[in-house]
Amino acid sequence: MYKVGSCLRGRALTGASRWRPPGSSTEFHLPTGALYQKTSPRHLPRDIPEMPPCSFKPEEYKGMSKERMMEIRRKNCNPMIMKVTSYKKPVFVHQGHMQWLWDVDGKRYLDFFAGVATVSVGHCHPRVTAAALQQLKRLWHTTNIYVYPPLHEYCEKLASHLPDPLKVVYLTNSGSEANDLAMMMARLHTGNFDIITFRGSYHGGSPQTIGLTSNSAYKYPIAGASGCTNTMCPDVFRGPWGGSHCRDSPVQTIRDCGCAQGHCMANEHPSRELEELCSTLKNFLKEAYTLVRERGGVCIADEVQTGFGRTGTHFWGFQGHDVIPDMVTMAKGIGNGFPMGAVVTTPEIAASFAKGVHFNTFGGNPMACAVASSVLDTIKEDGTQQISLKVGTYMMLELAKLRDKYEIIGDVRGKGLQIGVEMVKDKASRDPLPPDEMNKIFEDVKDMGILIGKGGVYGQTFRVKPPMCITMEDADFFLAVFEKSVHDYMERR
Numbered sequence: 001m002y003k004v005g006s007c008l009r010g011r012a013l014t015g016a017s018r019w020r021p022p023g024s025s026t027e028f029h030l031p032t033g034a035l036y037q038k039t040s041p042r043h044l045p046r047d048i049p050e051m052p053p054c055s056f057k058p059e060e061y062k063g064m065s066k067e068r069m070m071e072i073r074r075k076n077c078n079p080m081i082m083k084v085t086s087y088k089k090p091v092f093v094h095q096g097h098m099q100w101l102w103d104v105d106g107k108r109y110l111d112f113f114a115g116v117a118t119v120s121v122g123h124c125h126p127r128v129t130a131a132a133l134q135q136l137k138r139l140w141h142t143t144n145i146y147v148y149p150p151l152h153e154y155c156e157k158l159a160s161h162l163p164d165p166l167k168v169v170y171l172t173n174s175g176s177e178a179n180d181l182a183m184m185m186a187r188l189h190t191g192n193f194d195i196i197t198f199r200g201s202y203h204g205g206s207p208q209t210i211g212l213t214s215n216s217a218y219k220y221p222i223a224g225a226s227g228c229t230n231t232m233c234p235d236v237f238r239g240p241w242g243g244s245h246c247r248d249s250p251v252q253t254i255r256d257c258g259c260a261q262g263h264c265m266a267n268e269h270p271s272r273e274l275e276e277l278c279s280t281l282k283n284f285l286k287e288a289y290t291l292v293r294e295r296g297g298v299c300i301a302d303e304v305q306t307g308f309g310r311t312g313t314h315f316w317g318f319q320g321h322d323v324i325p326d327m328v329t330m331a332k333g334i335g336n337g338f339p340m341g342a343v344v345t346t347p348e349i350a351a352s353f354a355k356g357v358h359f360n361t362f363g364g365n366p367m368a369c370a371v372a373s374s375v376l377d378t379i380k381e382d383g384t385q386q387i388s389l390k391v392g393t394y395m396m397l398e399l400a401k402l403r404d405k406y407e408i409i410g411d412v413r414g415k416g417l418q419i420g421v422e423m424v425k426d427k428a429s430r431d432p433l434p435p436d437e438m439n440k441i442f443e444d445v446k447d448m449g450i451l452i453g454k455g456g457v458y459g460q461t462f463r464v465k466p467p468m469c470i471t472m473e474d475a476d477f478f479l480a481v482f483e484k485s486v487h488d489y490m491e492r493r
Protein backbone atom coordinates (compact mmCIF):
# COMPACT_ATOMS: atom_id res chain seq x y z
CA MET A 1 0.00 0.00 0.00
CA TYR A 2 1.54 3.28 -0.99
CA LYS A 3 0.85 6.61 0.46
CA VAL A 4 1.47 9.66 -1.64
CA GLY A 5 3.73 11.89 0.41
CA SER A 6 3.00 15.33 1.71
CA CYS A 7 4.86 18.23 3.25
CA LEU A 8 6.20 21.78 2.72
CA ARG A 9 7.45 25.11 4.03
CA GLY A 10 7.23 29.00 3.87
CA ARG A 11 8.35 32.78 4.06
CA ALA A 12 9.13 35.73 6.40
CA LEU A 13 7.31 38.69 7.74
CA THR A 14 7.97 42.26 8.33
CA GLY A 15 6.01 45.22 9.43
CA ALA A 16 2.44 46.16 9.26
CA SER A 17 1.42 45.98 5.67
CA ARG A 18 0.51 42.84 3.85
CA TRP A 19 2.02 42.17 0.50
CA ARG A 20 -0.54 41.41 -2.13
CA PRO A 21 0.54 39.51 -5.19
CA PRO A 22 -0.60 41.17 -8.39
CA GLY A 23 -4.16 40.24 -9.26
CA SER A 24 -4.65 38.25 -6.11
CA SER A 25 -7.27 40.43 -4.49
CA THR A 26 -10.60 38.63 -4.36
CA GLU A 27 -10.23 36.12 -7.08
CA PHE A 28 -11.11 33.20 -4.86
CA HIS A 29 -13.60 34.81 -2.56
CA LEU A 30 -16.75 32.80 -2.35
CA PRO A 31 -20.10 34.53 -2.22
CA THR A 32 -20.44 33.25 1.32
CA GLY A 33 -17.47 35.38 2.36
CA ALA A 34 -17.23 37.88 5.11
CA LEU A 35 -16.91 40.54 7.86
CA TYR A 36 -14.78 41.34 10.82
CA GLN A 37 -15.45 40.39 14.36
CA LYS A 38 -14.01 39.79 17.70
CA THR A 39 -10.32 39.28 17.16
CA SER A 40 -8.87 41.23 20.01
CA PRO A 41 -6.12 43.46 18.59
CA ARG A 42 -5.01 44.23 22.12
CA HIS A 43 -3.38 40.82 22.40
CA LEU A 44 -1.70 40.86 19.04
CA PRO A 45 1.85 41.98 18.38
CA ARG A 46 1.87 45.36 16.69
CA ASP A 47 3.41 44.26 13.47
CA ILE A 48 1.23 41.41 12.31
CA PRO A 49 -1.06 42.22 9.43
CA GLU A 50 -4.76 42.46 9.88
CA MET A 51 -6.63 39.20 9.54
CA PRO A 52 -8.63 39.08 6.28
CA PRO A 53 -12.23 40.15 6.88
CA CYS A 54 -15.21 37.85 7.24
CA SER A 55 -18.85 38.99 7.18
CA PHE A 56 -20.27 35.86 8.75
CA LYS A 57 -21.56 36.40 12.27
CA PRO A 58 -21.23 33.42 14.60
CA GLU A 59 -23.79 32.69 17.29
CA GLU A 60 -22.97 33.89 20.74
CA TYR A 61 -21.72 31.01 22.86
CA LYS A 62 -23.81 30.35 25.95
CA GLY A 63 -22.71 26.85 26.89
CA MET A 64 -20.61 25.39 29.68
CA SER A 65 -17.44 27.07 30.87
CA LYS A 66 -14.01 26.25 29.53
CA GLU A 67 -12.94 25.05 32.97
CA ARG A 68 -15.87 22.66 33.13
CA MET A 69 -15.10 21.27 29.69
CA MET A 70 -11.51 20.61 30.71
CA GLU A 71 -12.67 18.94 33.90
CA ILE A 72 -14.94 16.60 31.94
CA ARG A 73 -12.21 16.06 29.39
CA ARG A 74 -9.88 14.86 32.15
CA LYS A 75 -12.46 12.81 33.99
CA ASN A 76 -14.84 11.31 31.47
CA CYS A 77 -13.11 11.45 28.10
CA ASN A 78 -10.51 8.81 27.32
CA PRO A 79 -6.98 9.84 28.38
CA MET A 80 -5.80 9.83 24.79
CA ILE A 81 -7.85 12.91 24.18
CA MET A 82 -5.75 14.89 26.67
CA LYS A 83 -2.62 13.55 25.05
CA VAL A 84 -3.60 14.86 21.64
CA THR A 85 -4.96 18.18 22.88
CA SER A 86 -3.03 20.70 20.84
CA TYR A 87 -1.61 23.79 22.50
CA LYS A 88 -0.72 24.73 26.04
CA LYS A 89 -3.70 27.07 25.94
CA PRO A 90 -6.22 24.89 24.07
CA VAL A 91 -8.61 26.23 21.46
CA PHE A 92 -12.24 25.82 22.53
CA VAL A 93 -13.99 25.67 19.18
CA HIS A 94 -17.58 26.82 18.98
CA GLN A 95 -18.54 27.41 15.37
CA GLY A 96 -17.22 27.23 11.84
CA HIS A 97 -17.89 28.88 8.52
CA MET A 98 -15.84 28.09 5.40
CA GLN A 99 -12.15 28.65 6.31
CA TRP A 100 -13.01 30.26 9.65
CA LEU A 101 -13.47 28.93 13.17
CA TRP A 102 -14.65 30.83 16.24
CA ASP A 103 -13.85 29.89 19.78
CA VAL A 104 -16.28 30.12 22.67
CA ASP A 105 -15.05 33.66 23.42
CA GLY A 106 -15.79 34.78 19.88
CA LYS A 107 -12.16 34.92 18.78
CA ARG A 108 -11.82 34.13 15.10
CA TYR A 109 -9.23 31.74 13.68
CA LEU A 110 -8.13 31.03 10.15
CA ASP A 111 -8.24 27.25 10.01
CA PHE A 112 -5.23 25.99 8.08
CA PHE A 113 -5.52 22.42 9.34
CA ALA A 114 -9.17 21.72 8.49
CA GLY A 115 -9.76 19.23 11.30
CA VAL A 116 -6.76 17.23 10.06
CA ALA A 117 -7.11 17.79 6.32
CA THR A 118 -10.75 16.81 6.44
CA VAL A 119 -12.90 19.87 5.82
CA SER A 120 -12.44 19.92 2.08
CA VAL A 121 -14.81 22.61 0.77
CA GLY A 122 -15.30 24.72 3.92
CA HIS A 123 -16.82 24.47 7.39
CA CYS A 124 -20.61 24.23 7.20
CA HIS A 125 -20.48 25.02 3.49
CA PRO A 126 -23.98 26.37 2.81
CA ARG A 127 -24.61 24.10 -0.18
CA VAL A 128 -23.44 20.94 1.58
CA THR A 129 -25.32 21.89 4.73
CA ALA A 130 -28.50 22.40 2.69
CA ALA A 131 -28.09 18.95 1.11
CA ALA A 132 -27.55 17.40 4.55
CA LEU A 133 -30.63 19.14 5.99
CA GLN A 134 -32.79 18.06 3.08
CA GLN A 135 -31.75 14.43 3.57
CA LEU A 136 -32.05 14.71 7.36
CA LYS A 137 -35.72 15.57 6.97
CA ARG A 138 -36.33 12.83 4.43
CA LEU A 139 -34.49 9.77 5.75
CA TRP A 140 -31.61 9.47 8.22
CA HIS A 141 -30.85 5.87 7.91
CA THR A 142 -31.54 2.68 6.16
CA THR A 143 -29.00 0.09 5.12
CA ASN A 144 -27.89 -1.25 1.81
CA ILE A 145 -30.15 -4.28 2.07
CA TYR A 146 -32.71 -1.82 0.60
CA VAL A 147 -32.45 0.14 -2.61
CA TYR A 148 -32.43 3.90 -1.93
CA PRO A 149 -31.54 6.70 -4.35
CA PRO A 150 -28.71 8.55 -2.50
CA LEU A 151 -26.50 5.43 -2.46
CA HIS A 152 -26.84 4.86 -6.19
CA GLU A 153 -26.51 8.50 -7.13
CA TYR A 154 -23.34 8.70 -5.08
CA CYS A 155 -21.68 5.47 -6.20
CA GLU A 156 -22.15 6.43 -9.83
CA LYS A 157 -20.88 9.96 -9.21
CA LEU A 158 -17.82 8.83 -7.26
CA ALA A 159 -16.96 6.14 -9.84
CA SER A 160 -17.13 8.77 -12.59
CA HIS A 161 -14.20 10.54 -10.87
CA LEU A 162 -11.96 7.48 -11.20
CA PRO A 163 -10.27 6.02 -14.26
CA ASP A 164 -11.12 2.60 -15.65
CA PRO A 165 -11.15 -0.09 -14.37
CA LEU A 166 -11.72 1.45 -10.91
CA LYS A 167 -15.50 1.39 -10.92
CA VAL A 168 -16.69 -0.69 -7.95
CA VAL A 169 -17.40 1.25 -4.75
CA TYR A 170 -17.50 0.06 -1.12
CA LEU A 171 -18.59 2.69 1.38
CA THR A 172 -17.26 2.74 4.93
CA ASN A 173 -17.25 5.16 7.88
CA SER A 174 -13.57 6.05 8.19
CA GLY A 175 -10.17 5.81 6.57
CA SER A 176 -9.00 3.04 8.89
CA GLU A 177 -12.03 1.02 8.00
CA ALA A 178 -11.43 1.59 4.29
CA ASN A 179 -7.81 0.46 4.63
CA ASP A 180 -8.83 -2.56 6.71
CA LEU A 181 -11.20 -3.57 3.96
CA ALA A 182 -8.62 -2.97 1.24
CA MET A 183 -6.10 -5.17 3.09
CA MET A 184 -8.59 -7.99 3.31
CA MET A 185 -9.61 -7.69 -0.33
CA ALA A 186 -6.01 -7.53 -1.57
CA ARG A 187 -5.09 -10.64 0.38
CA LEU A 188 -8.12 -12.58 -0.79
CA HIS A 189 -7.60 -11.58 -4.39
CA THR A 190 -3.88 -12.27 -4.66
CA GLY A 191 -3.50 -15.11 -2.19
CA ASN A 192 -0.50 -13.16 -0.86
CA PHE A 193 -0.21 -11.97 2.70
CA ASP A 194 2.53 -9.37 2.96
CA ILE A 195 1.72 -5.70 2.64
CA ILE A 196 4.34 -2.98 2.19
CA THR A 197 3.99 0.63 3.27
CA PHE A 198 6.46 3.46 3.74
CA ARG A 199 8.36 4.11 6.90
CA GLY A 200 6.92 7.12 8.69
CA SER A 201 3.48 6.64 7.17
CA TYR A 202 0.07 6.75 8.82
CA HIS A 203 -2.75 4.62 7.42
CA GLY A 204 -5.00 4.19 10.44
CA GLY A 205 -5.21 3.12 14.04
CA SER A 206 -7.34 -0.04 13.88
CA PRO A 207 -5.74 -3.35 14.90
CA GLN A 208 -5.06 -4.22 11.23
CA THR A 209 -4.05 -0.84 9.85
CA ILE A 210 -1.71 -0.14 12.75
CA GLY A 211 0.56 -2.60 10.95
CA LEU A 212 0.59 -0.33 7.92
CA THR A 213 1.24 2.72 10.06
CA SER A 214 4.94 3.23 10.70
CA ASN A 215 5.36 5.71 13.50
CA SER A 216 6.33 4.49 16.96
CA ALA A 217 3.95 6.91 18.67
CA TYR A 218 1.00 4.91 17.38
CA LYS A 219 2.43 1.43 17.96
CA TYR A 220 1.54 -0.84 20.87
CA PRO A 221 3.50 -3.92 21.95
CA ILE A 222 0.78 -6.39 21.08
CA ALA A 223 0.45 -9.07 18.44
CA GLY A 224 -1.65 -8.34 15.39
CA ALA A 225 -1.34 -6.79 12.00
CA SER A 226 1.11 -9.47 10.97
CA GLY A 227 2.40 -9.46 7.42
CA CYS A 228 2.95 -5.72 7.34
CA THR A 229 6.38 -4.47 6.34
CA ASN A 230 7.57 -0.91 6.07
CA THR A 231 10.11 0.15 3.50
CA MET A 232 12.18 3.31 3.27
CA CYS A 233 10.22 6.34 2.26
CA PRO A 234 11.57 8.14 -0.80
CA ASP A 235 12.43 11.14 1.33
CA VAL A 236 14.78 13.35 -0.64
CA PHE A 237 15.42 15.68 2.29
CA ARG A 238 16.35 13.18 4.99
CA GLY A 239 16.91 9.94 3.06
CA PRO A 240 20.24 8.69 1.60
CA TRP A 241 19.53 9.66 -2.00
CA GLY A 242 17.99 12.47 -3.87
CA GLY A 243 18.69 16.06 -4.52
CA SER A 244 17.47 19.22 -6.02
CA HIS A 245 15.38 17.93 -8.88
CA CYS A 246 13.86 14.68 -7.71
CA ARG A 247 10.68 15.78 -6.15
CA ASP A 248 7.16 15.93 -7.51
CA SER A 249 6.51 19.34 -5.97
CA PRO A 250 6.87 22.98 -7.00
CA VAL A 251 9.60 23.23 -4.36
CA GLN A 252 12.75 21.10 -4.43
CA THR A 253 15.09 20.36 -1.51
CA ILE A 254 18.10 22.47 -0.64
CA ARG A 255 20.27 19.37 -1.00
CA ASP A 256 22.77 19.27 -3.82
CA CYS A 257 22.31 16.62 -6.42
CA GLY A 258 25.19 15.29 -8.48
CA CYS A 259 22.91 13.84 -11.11
CA ALA A 260 22.32 15.42 -14.48
CA GLN A 261 18.96 17.10 -14.98
CA GLY A 262 16.21 14.56 -15.60
CA HIS A 263 18.48 11.74 -14.61
CA CYS A 264 18.60 10.30 -11.12
CA MET A 265 21.28 8.09 -9.61
CA ALA A 266 18.70 6.42 -7.46
CA ASN A 267 17.17 4.98 -10.58
CA GLU A 268 20.40 3.20 -11.38
CA HIS A 269 20.62 1.33 -8.14
CA PRO A 270 19.93 -2.37 -8.46
CA SER A 271 16.28 -3.25 -8.32
CA ARG A 272 16.63 -4.74 -4.88
CA GLU A 273 17.77 -1.45 -3.51
CA LEU A 274 15.14 0.34 -5.46
CA GLU A 275 12.55 -1.96 -4.07
CA GLU A 276 13.84 -1.71 -0.55
CA LEU A 277 14.66 1.90 -0.44
CA CYS A 278 12.37 3.29 -3.05
CA SER A 279 14.67 6.15 -3.98
CA THR A 280 13.26 9.42 -4.91
CA LEU A 281 12.09 10.08 -8.37
CA LYS A 282 9.04 11.53 -9.84
CA ASN A 283 8.51 8.16 -11.46
CA PHE A 284 9.23 6.31 -8.25
CA LEU A 285 5.66 5.19 -7.81
CA LYS A 286 5.54 3.85 -11.35
CA GLU A 287 8.61 1.71 -10.75
CA ALA A 288 7.29 0.53 -7.39
CA TYR A 289 3.98 -0.47 -9.01
CA THR A 290 5.87 -2.50 -11.62
CA LEU A 291 7.92 -4.28 -8.95
CA VAL A 292 4.85 -5.11 -6.89
CA ARG A 293 2.85 -6.35 -9.89
CA GLU A 294 5.75 -8.45 -11.18
CA ARG A 295 5.55 -10.30 -7.88
CA GLY A 296 1.83 -10.91 -8.07
CA GLY A 297 0.87 -8.05 -5.80
CA VAL A 298 -1.74 -5.34 -6.13
CA CYS A 299 -1.22 -1.62 -5.55
CA ILE A 300 -3.41 0.37 -3.19
CA ALA A 301 -3.37 4.14 -3.21
CA ASP A 302 -4.31 5.62 0.15
CA GLU A 303 -5.92 8.89 -0.94
CA VAL A 304 -7.37 9.65 2.49
CA GLN A 305 -5.49 12.96 2.55
CA THR A 306 -4.44 13.49 -1.04
CA GLY A 307 -7.75 12.85 -2.76
CA PHE A 308 -10.57 15.17 -3.80
CA GLY A 309 -8.38 17.72 -5.52
CA ARG A 310 -6.16 18.60 -2.59
CA THR A 311 -2.92 18.21 -4.56
CA GLY A 312 -4.22 20.71 -7.09
CA THR A 313 -2.83 19.28 -10.30
CA HIS A 314 -5.14 16.27 -10.19
CA PHE A 315 -8.25 15.03 -8.45
CA TRP A 316 -6.30 12.05 -7.03
CA GLY A 317 -2.69 12.05 -5.89
CA PHE A 318 -1.83 8.94 -7.91
CA GLN A 319 -2.75 10.72 -11.13
CA GLY A 320 0.30 12.92 -10.71
CA HIS A 321 2.48 9.83 -10.96
CA ASP A 322 1.07 8.30 -14.13
CA VAL A 323 -0.12 5.11 -12.42
CA ILE A 324 -3.47 3.44 -11.97
CA PRO A 325 -3.82 1.58 -8.66
CA ASP A 326 -5.80 -1.61 -8.24
CA MET A 327 -7.58 -0.09 -5.26
CA VAL A 328 -8.04 3.42 -3.97
CA THR A 329 -8.94 4.13 -0.35
CA MET A 330 -10.38 7.47 0.70
CA ALA A 331 -11.96 9.27 3.69
CA LYS A 332 -11.51 12.70 5.37
CA GLY A 333 -12.30 15.18 2.56
CA ILE A 334 -14.86 12.82 1.03
CA GLY A 335 -17.55 14.10 3.41
CA ASN A 336 -16.19 17.56 4.36
CA GLY A 337 -16.17 16.31 7.95
CA PHE A 338 -19.09 13.89 7.81
CA PRO A 339 -17.76 10.47 8.96
CA MET A 340 -17.25 8.51 5.80
CA GLY A 341 -14.75 6.46 3.82
CA ALA A 342 -14.59 4.35 0.69
CA VAL A 343 -12.67 1.74 -1.22
CA VAL A 344 -12.92 1.81 -4.99
CA THR A 345 -11.57 -1.16 -6.90
CA THR A 346 -11.82 -3.18 -10.09
CA PRO A 347 -14.66 -5.60 -10.96
CA GLU A 348 -12.08 -8.39 -10.90
CA ILE A 349 -10.96 -7.76 -7.33
CA ALA A 350 -14.57 -7.18 -6.27
CA ALA A 351 -15.46 -10.60 -7.70
CA SER A 352 -12.80 -12.29 -5.54
CA PHE A 353 -14.30 -10.62 -2.49
CA ALA A 354 -17.89 -11.47 -3.45
CA LYS A 355 -17.42 -15.10 -2.48
CA GLY A 356 -18.45 -14.33 1.09
CA VAL A 357 -20.77 -11.70 2.49
CA HIS A 358 -19.50 -8.37 3.78
CA PHE A 359 -21.93 -6.08 5.55
CA ASN A 360 -21.55 -2.60 6.98
CA THR A 361 -24.50 -1.04 8.85
CA PHE A 362 -23.63 2.61 8.35
CA GLY A 363 -21.38 2.50 5.29
CA GLY A 364 -23.13 4.47 2.54
CA ASN A 365 -26.15 5.41 4.60
CA PRO A 366 -28.44 8.05 3.07
CA MET A 367 -27.03 10.97 5.08
CA ALA A 368 -23.43 10.15 4.20
CA CYS A 369 -24.25 9.69 0.52
CA ALA A 370 -26.23 12.95 0.30
CA VAL A 371 -23.41 14.90 1.95
CA ALA A 372 -20.64 13.27 -0.08
CA SER A 373 -22.56 13.77 -3.28
CA SER A 374 -22.91 17.47 -2.54
CA VAL A 375 -19.19 17.64 -1.71
CA LEU A 376 -18.33 16.32 -5.17
CA ASP A 377 -20.64 18.88 -6.79
CA THR A 378 -19.20 21.65 -4.64
CA ILE A 379 -15.60 20.78 -5.48
CA LYS A 380 -16.55 21.31 -9.10
CA GLU A 381 -18.76 24.35 -8.68
CA ASP A 382 -16.41 26.24 -6.36
CA GLY A 383 -13.29 25.28 -8.32
CA THR A 384 -11.59 24.05 -5.16
CA GLN A 385 -9.03 21.93 -7.00
CA GLN A 386 -7.97 25.02 -8.95
CA ILE A 387 -7.76 26.96 -5.69
CA SER A 388 -5.54 24.22 -4.28
CA LEU A 389 -3.23 24.48 -7.25
CA LYS A 390 -3.02 28.25 -7.40
CA VAL A 391 -3.02 29.22 -3.73
CA GLY A 392 -1.08 26.10 -2.67
CA THR A 393 1.67 26.60 -5.23
CA TYR A 394 1.93 30.26 -4.32
CA MET A 395 2.24 29.43 -0.62
CA MET A 396 4.89 26.78 -1.25
CA LEU A 397 7.01 29.09 -3.36
CA GLU A 398 6.76 31.82 -0.73
CA LEU A 399 7.53 29.33 2.02
CA ALA A 400 10.60 28.27 0.02
CA LYS A 401 11.81 31.87 0.26
CA LEU A 402 11.41 31.68 4.02
CA ARG A 403 13.35 28.45 4.04
CA ASP A 404 16.21 30.21 2.31
CA LYS A 405 16.06 33.00 4.88
CA TYR A 406 15.74 31.10 8.15
CA GLU A 407 18.19 28.49 9.39
CA ILE A 408 15.53 26.47 11.20
CA ILE A 409 13.30 25.93 8.16
CA GLY A 410 14.90 22.86 6.65
CA ASP A 411 12.48 21.86 3.95
CA VAL A 412 9.25 22.82 2.28
CA ARG A 413 7.36 20.26 0.28
CA GLY A 414 4.01 19.17 -0.98
CA LYS A 415 1.54 19.76 -3.73
CA GLY A 416 -1.47 22.01 -3.80
CA LEU A 417 -2.89 22.57 -0.33
CA GLN A 418 -1.04 19.61 1.15
CA ILE A 419 2.04 21.34 2.50
CA GLY A 420 4.79 20.37 4.95
CA VAL A 421 7.33 22.68 6.52
CA GLU A 422 10.08 20.65 8.13
CA MET A 423 11.87 22.42 10.97
CA VAL A 424 15.47 21.67 11.91
CA LYS A 425 17.98 22.80 14.51
CA ASP A 426 20.14 23.92 11.61
CA LYS A 427 20.40 23.14 7.96
CA ALA A 428 23.81 21.46 8.17
CA SER A 429 22.79 18.80 10.68
CA ARG A 430 19.16 18.54 9.58
CA ASP A 431 18.47 17.45 13.18
CA PRO A 432 14.76 17.86 13.90
CA LEU A 433 13.73 20.92 15.86
CA PRO A 434 12.84 19.46 19.30
CA PRO A 435 9.14 19.23 20.29
CA ASP A 436 9.36 21.99 22.92
CA GLU A 437 10.81 24.36 20.37
CA MET A 438 8.25 23.37 17.75
CA ASN A 439 5.53 24.06 20.29
CA LYS A 440 6.69 27.63 20.83
CA ILE A 441 6.18 28.47 17.17
CA PHE A 442 3.00 26.40 16.99
CA GLU A 443 1.46 28.20 19.96
CA ASP A 444 2.55 31.57 18.69
CA VAL A 445 0.97 31.02 15.26
CA LYS A 446 -2.26 30.01 17.00
CA ASP A 447 -2.20 33.08 19.26
CA MET A 448 -1.91 35.20 16.13
CA GLY A 449 -5.08 33.57 14.80
CA ILE A 450 -4.02 30.65 12.61
CA LEU A 451 -4.42 26.95 13.27
CA ILE A 452 -1.90 24.67 11.60
CA GLY A 453 -0.93 21.05 12.32
CA LYS A 454 2.18 19.13 13.33
CA GLY A 455 3.43 15.78 12.12
CA GLY A 456 6.44 13.76 11.07
CA VAL A 457 8.22 10.93 12.85
CA TYR A 458 9.84 13.41 15.24
CA GLY A 459 6.92 15.83 15.26
CA GLN A 460 9.23 18.20 13.36
CA THR A 461 7.00 19.14 10.44
CA PHE A 462 4.32 21.80 10.39
CA ARG A 463 1.34 20.70 8.35
CA VAL A 464 -0.60 23.20 6.28
CA LYS A 465 -3.83 21.72 4.92
CA PRO A 466 -6.59 24.30 4.95
CA PRO A 467 -10.08 23.88 3.59
CA MET A 468 -9.78 24.34 -0.16
CA CYS A 469 -11.80 27.56 -0.14
CA ILE A 470 -9.02 29.84 1.09
CA THR A 471 -8.03 33.02 -0.69
CA MET A 472 -4.72 34.62 -1.63
CA GLU A 473 -5.34 37.09 1.21
CA ASP A 474 -5.59 34.20 3.64
CA ALA A 475 -2.37 32.76 2.24
CA ASP A 476 -0.59 36.10 2.69
CA PHE A 477 -1.87 36.42 6.22
CA PHE A 478 -0.61 32.95 7.03
CA LEU A 479 2.78 33.63 5.46
CA ALA A 480 3.17 36.83 7.45
CA VAL A 481 2.12 35.21 10.71
CA PHE A 482 4.32 32.18 10.16
CA GLU A 483 7.32 34.31 9.31
CA LYS A 484 6.76 36.51 12.33
CA SER A 485 6.61 33.55 14.67
CA VAL A 486 9.79 32.04 13.18
CA HIS A 487 11.48 35.43 13.26
CA ASP A 488 10.50 36.02 16.90
CA TYR A 489 11.62 32.53 17.84
CA MET A 490 15.02 33.14 16.28
CA GLU A 491 15.34 36.44 18.13
CA ARG A 492 14.51 34.76 21.42
CA ARG A 493 16.73 31.72 21.18
Ligand SMILES: Cc1ncc(COP(=O)(O)O)c(C=O)c1O
Pocket residue numbers: 003116173174175176177179202203204205302303304305331332
Ligand atom coordinates in the same frame (compact mmCIF):
# COMPACT_ATOMS: atom_id res chain seq x y z
C1 LIG B 1 -3.32 8.73 4.89
C2 LIG B 1 -4.30 8.28 5.94
N1 LIG B 1 -4.84 7.06 5.83
C3 LIG B 1 -5.74 6.61 6.74
C4 LIG B 1 -6.09 7.38 7.83
C5 LIG B 1 -7.08 6.85 8.83
O1 LIG B 1 -8.28 7.53 8.69
P1 LIG B 1 -9.34 7.59 9.92
O2 LIG B 1 -8.76 8.46 10.97
O3 LIG B 1 -10.57 8.16 9.27
O4 LIG B 1 -9.56 6.20 10.38
C6 LIG B 1 -5.54 8.65 7.99
C7 LIG B 1 -5.89 9.48 9.14
O5 LIG B 1 -5.25 10.45 9.48
C8 LIG B 1 -4.62 9.12 7.01
O6 LIG B 1 -4.05 10.32 7.10
